Amino acid sequence: MGYVAIKGGGVAIKGAQDTLEYMRCAQGDTGSPLDMKTIEHQLRFLHGRVLSEGGLYHPELASLAVKQSLGDSLEAAFALRAYRSTKPRLLETPTLDTSNMRIVRRISAAFKDIIGGQTLGATTDYALRLMRTELLDESPEAFRQVAQQWFKDQGDNAIPDTFPKVVDSLRADGLLAEVDTAAQQQPFDITREPMIFPVPRSAALATMARGETGSLLAIAYSNMRGYGDVHPTVAELRVGYVPVMLPHPISGELIEAGEVLMTECEVVAMYESDDEDDKPTFSLGYGACFGHNEVKAIAMSILDRSLQKGMKDGPTNPSEDPEFVLLHVDGIDSMGFCTHYKMPHYVTFQSDMDRLRTTQEKAQQAEEQA
Amino acid sequence: MTAMRQAKAVYPFGFLDEYAKKEVRRTVLKAIAIPGYQVPYSSREMPMGRGFGTGGLQLTLSLIGSNDTLKVIDQGSDDSVNAVNLRSFIEMTCEGINTTDVTDEADLIQSRHRIPEKPLREDQLIILQVPYPDPLVVVEPSEDKRKVMHGEADYSRLLVKLYEDIVQFDEITISHRYPTRINHHYIIDPSPIPRWDVPKLHQSKALILLGAGREKKIYAVPPYTDAEPLAFDDVPFRVENFIDQHGKRRACDRCGDTTSFLDEFTSSDGNKVYQCSDSDWCREQLQKKGA
Amino acid sequence: MKKIEAIWLPDVQQQVFRALMEVMSRPGKTAHLAELVDDCSALRALLATLIDGEVSLADRDQLLDSSDWPLLQCQQRDVESAAYVVCAGERAPDFEPKLGTLASPEHATTLILKLKSVQAGKQQCTLSGPGINGTQKIAVSGLNRAWLEQRQQWNSAFPLGVDIIVVDDTHVMALPRTTQIEVTSWDM
Numbered sequence: 001m002g003y004v005a006i007k008g009g010g011v012a013i014k015g016a017q018d019t020l021e022y023m024r025c026a027q028g029d030t031g032s033p034l035d036m037k038t039i040e041h042q043l044r045f046l047h048g049r050v051l052s053e054g055g056l057y058h059p060e061l062a063s064l065a066v067k068q069s070l071g072d073s074l075e076a077a078f079a080l081r082a083y084r085s086t087k088p089r090l091l092e093t094p095t096l097d098t099s100n101m102r103i104v105r106r107i108s109a110a111f112k113d114i115i116g117g118q119t120l121g122a123t124t125d126y127a128l129r130l131m132r133t134e135l136l137d138e139s140p141e142a143f144r145q146v147a148q149q150w151f152k153d154q155g156d157n158a159i160p161d162t163f164p165k166v167v168d169s170l171r172a173d174g175l176l177a178e179v180d181t182a183a184q185q186q187p188f189d190i191t192r193e194p195m196i197f198p199v200p201r202s203a204a205l206a207t208m209a210r211g212e213t214g215s216l217l218a219i220a221y222s223n224m225r226g227y228g229d230v231h232p233t234v235a236e237l238r239v240g241y242v243p244v245m246l247p248h249p250i251s252g253e254l255i256e257a258g259e260v261l262m263t264e265c266e267v268v269a270m271y272e273s274d275d276e277d278d279k280p281t282f283s284l285g286y287g288a289c290f291g292h293n294e295v296k297a298i299a300m301s302i303l304d305r306s307l308q309k310g311m312k313d314g315p316t317n318p319s320e321d322p323e324f325v326l327l328h329v330d331g332i333d334s335m336g337f338c339t340h341y342k343m344p345h346y347v348t349f350q351s352d353m354d355r356l357r358t359t360q361e362k363a364q365q366a367e368e369q370a
Numbered sequence: 371m372t373a374m375r376q377a378k379a380v381y382p383f384g385f386l387d388e389y390a391k392k393e394v395r396r397t398v399l400k401a402i403a404i405p406g407y408q409v410p411y412s413s414r415e416m417p418m419g420r421g422f423g424t425g426g427l428q429l430t431l432s433l434i435g436s437n438d439t440l441k442v443i444d445q446g447s448d449d450s451v452n453a454v455n456l457r458s459f460i461e462m463t464c465e466g467i468n469t470t471d472v473t474d475e476a477d478l479i480q481s482r483h484r485i486p487e488k489p490l491r492e493d494q495l496i497i498l499q500v501p502y503p504d505p506l507v508v509v510e511p512s513e514d515k516r517k518v519m520h521g522e523a524d525y526s527r528l529l530v531k532l533y534e535d536i537v538q539f540d541e542i543t544i545s546h547r548y549p550t551r552i553n554h555h556y557i558i559d560p561s562p563i564p565r566w567d568v569p570k571l572h573q574s575k576a577l578i579l580l581g582a583g584r585e586k587k588i589y590a591v592p593p594y595t596d597a598e599p600l601a602f603d604d605v606p607f608r609v610e611n612f613i614d615q616h617g618k619r620r621a622c623d624r625c626g627d628t629t630s631f632l633d634e635f636t637s638s639d640g641n642k643v644y645q646c647s648d649s650d651w652c653r654e655q656l657q658k659k660g661a
Numbered sequence: 662m663k664k665i666e667a668i669w670l671p672d673v674q675q676q677v678f679r680a681l682m683e684v685m686s687r688p689g690k691t692a693h694l695a696e697l698v699d700d701c702s703a704l705r706a707l708l709a710t711l712i713d714g715e716v717s718l719a720d721r722d723q724l725l726d727s728s729d730w731p732l733l734q735c736q737q738r739d740v741e742s743a744a745y746v747v748c749a750g751e752r753a754p755d756f757e758p759k760l761g762t763l764a765s766p767e768h769a770t771t772l773i774l775k776l777k778s779v780q781a782g783k784q785q786c787t788l789s790g791p792g793i794n795g796t797q798k799i800a801v802s803g804l805n806r807a808w809l810e811q812r813q814q815w816n817s818a819f820p821l822g823v824d825i826i827v828v829d830d831t832h833v834m835a836l837p838r839t840t841q842i843e844v845t846s847w848d849m
Contacts (some may be wrong), residue, residue: 009454010454013455088387088388343451351566362541389715392711395678397683399711400773400824403839405839512766594792595790
């Protein structure tokens with residue numbers, strides 16, 4: 001009797017787990033295990049992606065997820081998201097005000113100078129992508145020296161805690177529509193309610209906030225290249241720590257429970273003028289996510305703008321179609337389904353062969369008769 | 371295993387939090403009350419891939435209690451990698467439940483791609499894992515529009531598609547996921563079961579629940595409910611054919627049975643081999659022969 | 662410390678749900694809940710099992726204690742807009758429940774009617790439809806006949822309609838929108 005792949009599944013799974021675990025530890029005597037803080041700091045951007053795509057702000061578990069998935073961002077986000085499924089919701093925050101963000105980076109492409117100033121902060125934007133061969137064999141001493149030196153150079157020139165937002169000054173000048181207070185109703189909760197289209201903008205924002213960076217980028221890029229016409233200008237991109245306010249369980253008074261690292265982007269797009277009575281204004285696209293992930297925040301803000309257009313006038317290309325965008329940007333959904341094609345499908349394939357053979361026979365009979 | 375012990379400490383019974391289970395349970399009741407209608411639900415992430423049975427798994431975890439005896443099958447087998455994986459996860463997170471390979475002993479069956487050959491009883495329940503819940507997706511990409519078509523039982527475009535198939539190939543070429551009308555209204559995708567299993571949906575003694583985790587839908591075929599595969603008067607619905615070139619029904623190489631759905635594969639010596647797809651059925655036939 | 666009633670425990674709710682699912686799958690079949698839920702009523706048991714902060718509930722005839730509401734955590738709504746509506750079966754319907762829409766028929770009210778008995782009585786009907794092998798006889802008491810007349814009207818355009826769960830102190834039975842009800846004898 002030949003080998004039948006279906007039998008002995010339990011043994012095979014155990015073997016696969018053991019092999020993967022060996023690979024993680026294959027350095028043997030010369031290796032040392034990654035600790036959680038190393039991942040959080042030295043793999044900062046990967047860590048941020050996992051926080052945001054996992055949809056759960058838990059830096060330590062995000063590090064663990066990166067470690068156990070051997071750095072696969074989709075797998076790591078997945079582990080975090082699945083952990084989230086087991087946790088009941090205890091409290092809800094009110095709408096958080098990102099103008100209270102403790103800024104680590106803040107730029108505007110719209111104005112040369114902005115109130116509070118541009119803060120370039122930590123970015124690779126202007127770095128030369130040359131191989132830094134000195135890091136190949138970095139000594140722990142040299143590594144520690146960097147942080148010591150950095151603090152020594154900082155001095156006492158304290159930066160303010162908060163900055164006003166660029167879009168507020170555009171609003172003050174009448175260039176941007178006032179905040180739609182009617183839209184500030186209870187946001188759609190994609191983790192508790194199924195999305196039945198058409199969905200409100202809050203459902204789209206929530207879906208994209210935990211969307212997969214590459215998927216958001218690909219669809220936003222299609223819009224940038226010409227399958228759409230958002231033509232964005234980055235009014236403000238900020239990275240920093242947003243205080244999370246929670247009602248005190250007894251007094252109900254808002255207290256700061258902690259802060260979350262976030263990236264936020266507001267793009268201003270060309271104005272709309274089809275409401276005849278209103279004076280035309282620029283339109284706004286909004287993107288925000290956990291962690292430091294600027295590509296994601298910008299891509300999301302462009303898609304927010306294109307989706308608003310699609311919701312209003314009907315989609316004319318993929319990036320304006322809410323069903324197309326929102327049902328295809330979740331990394332957990334798409335990677336899971338992609339992976340599942342590796343599972344056995346031989347019952348359905350048997351069925352496929354049966355149909356093909358029947359139609360082949362019929363075709364042959366028809367040929368013989370002719 | 372230490373990994374399992376640690377996981378037990380962190381995760382609650384049935385993995386999902388109780389609110390998630392309540393939502394699935396409410397959805398199940400609506401699904402039963404509206405036979406064949408795909409009820410949307412919010413669908414939580416499971417620790418296995420979307421596409422690996424997360425919809426079925428959420429149903430099982432929301433339904434199961436320590437009195438239950440569970441059977442998990444994939445491609446008809448309890449020992450395939452995915453079935454083993456799902457079963458050990460459920461065992462790990464649901465302390466005290468029983469599991470079995472024997473169809474007769476199970477009261478809860480979670481399955482991918484097959485319905486057991488042995489007719490199910492009233493005290494049993496089968497949960498099918500669904501990758502694509504909506505049969506209309508081939509003719510209408512927008513869910514918004516499909517929902518209206520379903521509500522109106524407007525399946526004309528699906529029938530036209532079927533008809534075009536017949537014109538081109540003189541045969542309905544749908545091999546599995548055969549569109550089936552439930553209680554004379556909704557047409558469902560019965561999950562990727564072969565056509566062989568479709569007649570088992572009709573007037574089933576057991577409740578049939580279908581769960582699509584990635585697409586976030588739950589639907590049901592209640593017991594004693596009509597389930598009719600789409601067909602035309604002159605081109606009937608046909609199940610898979612296991613007749614050889616001499617006109618003889620192929621038999622299972624292991625148990626010799628000539629009544630079950632067969633898997634076909636090529637053995638290492640290059641010969642075609644046919645075997646029962648349903649491993650428990652095959653075991654039972656072998657046992658009967660031995661007795 | 663006050664002991665938690667059985668109906669709020671996850672493993673009890675799991676068993677109550679399985680009983681509910683069974684009766685919803687097989688209209689006319691009754692399930693006995695008393696042993697599962699100690700001394701709690703079937704009505705409270707099924708509410709504790711189904712309701713949470715995500716759904717809305719209306720209690721037309723004040724059948725619930727005010728102390729139950731915070732535990733159910735749900736939004737309290739009027740009878741015409743709530744997802745779940747509890748009524749005393751003796752009192753005739755005096756409102757239009759939600760029937761759902763063609764695209765979303767699940768957005769229909771689940772009516773929970775409290776009767777004297779769902780096990781025996783002089784109000785007798787024959788049921789047919791999905792979930793029933795041929796026909797199923799039921800006998801109840803404490804049901805105002807107007808409910809059946811209204812129900813027929815509400816359920817006249819499938820998939821729109823209301824799904825009804827009937828309870829007495831210890832039993833539960835279901836009449837989903839697909840069930841055809843024929844009255845065979847009726848005495849109050």
